[in-house]
Amino acid sequence: MINPKQQRIFERHLAHVPGSHILKASEYKKVVSCLHYKKIAKGQNLVDQHDDRNYTFILKKGFLKIRSFDAKEDASYVSFLSPNMLFPLRGMFVDSRYCYTVTALTNAEVIFIPTKTFEGLLKSNHKFSLMIIKKMQEVVSEEEIFIQRALTPSATKRVEQVLKYLNNHHGIELEGGRQIPFPLTIKEIATIAGTTRETAGQVIHELVDETELEYSRKYLFFPEIYTEEA
Structure with a gap:
């Protein structure tokens, strides 16, 4: 758990995260109360594929690489995360484990909350859930455009x-x-x-x-x- 000084810092950071203004005062307070912060050294894994899907993250600083591995332990999917990106969006309410490994490409910083808290917000706050759905649609659209061009x-x-x-x-x-x-x-x-x-x-x-x-x-x-x- 972050200390009071860090809490004030990341309250300010949360205020600039897309969608935070949609949260009700009680919801915002709940998020801050269970907020965590972590530094990740370059080359370090934040989560591994098949780890329990305990947390939802926001990348505050740095860049991350996500990789999915097949049965032969070969990387079958590679993508990248930039600052202020929320992840993982895939598998909400369905997957109990992470579907990819997340590795720091540079020194990075993340803030995160329990997945149950995040999914609870999606259930209780209609505007917030719509915002996340739109964000997912943007990601899917970008992926589709890339796939079409790469076909x-x-x-x-x-x-x-x-x-x-x-x-x-x-x-x-x-x-x-x-x-x-x-x-x-x-x-x-x-x-x-x-x-x-x-x-x-x-x-x-x-x-x-x-x-x-x-x-x-x-x-x-x-x-x-x-x-x-x-």
């Missing part, structure tokens, strides 16, 4: 679509272009694109040669020309 037999095109998606959704403005603010391996890019590491590496190498992309120490940088075309 091509060309592995090269799929890798290019993944790079554009990462740039549009996670890129931050720097002088001369945009950078993905967390490290990405070629294998992870290949997994998202549904292709091999060799193919993803070849596409990235070609884009680097054409000065449309920079890839150094696992960080992607998109020069202005590439960003404008994306």
Whole structure:
């Protein structure tokens, strides 16, 4: 449990979280009373796939990677979380365990409440539940658009679509272009694109040669020309 000083700090933070204004005074007080805070070091897992789904999180600072693993312990799904994102949305009222592993790509900070408290708010507050449904719809729509664009037999095109998606959704403005603010391996890019590491590496190498992309120490940088075309 957070101490009184931290509580005041994160009360202010909660005030800027989308949807917090919808909560009734009694609900807001209940959330604050059971609020937790945690720092996660780069490379550390916040939760593991199949852990009990005890908490619902808001990412306050940093970036997280989510991965689902198949029976062979290979990553079958990879995605990323940016600050102020609420998770997990998938599995509410249904799953008793987390469906993916969450790992810190950078040093990160989260605040979280018990899942039962969060789901209780969804049951008791109609406006809050509608807000969460809309948020889920936005996520689903983005995923559908990405899938539609990535439905091509060309592995090269799929890798290019993944790079554009990462740039549009996670890129931050720097002088001369945009950078993905967390490290990405070629294998992870290949997994998202549904292709091999060799193919993803070849596409990235070609884009680097054409000065449309920079890839150094696992960080992607998109020069202005590439960003404008994306």
